[in-house]
Amino acid sequence: MSNLIAKLESIGVLSGARLEEYYPRVRDRDDVAVLRDPVTEVIVLSRSDHMSEEYYTEREEKHSYSIHGAEIVTPRLEDNTRRAAEFGGYIRDKRWLDFGCGLGGMLDELASEASWAAGLEPNKERAAIVRGRGHNVIGGLSSLEEGSIDVVTMFHVLEHLTEPVAILEAVRRVLRPGGTLLVEVPHARDALFTLYDCEAFKRFTFWSEHLVLHTRRSLQALLRHVGYEAVETMAQQRYPLANHQYWLSKGKPGGHNEWRFLASPALDAEYAASLAKVDRTDTLVSVCVHR
Secondary structure, three states, X not given: OOHHHHHHXXXXXXXXXXXXXXXXXXXXXXXXXXXXXXXXXXXXXXXXXXXXXXXXXXXXXXXXXHOOOXXXXXXXXXXXXXXXXXXXXXXXXOEEEEEOOOOOHHHHHHHHHOOEEEEEOOOXXXXXXXXXXXXXXXXXXXXXXXXXXXXXXXXXXXHHOOOHHHHHHHHHHHEEEEEEEEEEEEEOOOHHHHOOOOHHHHHHHOOOOOOEEEOHHHHHHHHHHHOEEEEEEEEEOOOOHXXXXXXXXXXXXXXXXXXXXXXXXXXXXXXXXXXXXXXXXXXXXXXXXXX
């Protein structure tokens, strides 16, 4: 049993004895299986020892827009504009840390509106790119004073952590009393594999870096275990109906671009609402307070 599985079992979000093979491998490794607890529906990888702090620190940037020696331009992603619209109210005029800031897309959106902003990014190359565009970037939480931050965001970070409880406890240390933690994660009940049973999507989406996929209940249980209060978890659908139709027809990602003619704000909103009603969205967002 991996250390991560043991920790998740200790806080009651899964049972190691109940885990069943859900998929035989992840897309980038044939020695890692995907397991699922049929009672809690949490999905976890069979091992986590292939991930380490050194892996994330030293991993080379592979995106085409960050070639060495060329001007670095981070694309303005729809996810970041959505998050800025939805969560900007928590960040404006506040001291804000974007934990796992990546290439700095959220800092581009909102850093100028915060009273103070920084990204935490362990990857050396990504951190240098973001600093090069004028943002404040730190390598770890130890450089921050206790209770010095008003809001911490973790957008698609928690599922990568081998020690989520320890990291969440460290984040709590730097939050002021009454401060807010915003967490966005992929959902273990994503419709493409739990409702549509799309084989191509399973083969694509299960990845060695995504160590655990949470349900609404397991995410809330984890956050409350660490000591966060007033935890509110909301359903979020990042990808529209056209994306799902393309997966089911072509077995490929990108349908929201390839079949954009099928999209409309009203249709996408209604589809997202329908998935939320049956708890089958692709994403969960938790907003919680440090007391």
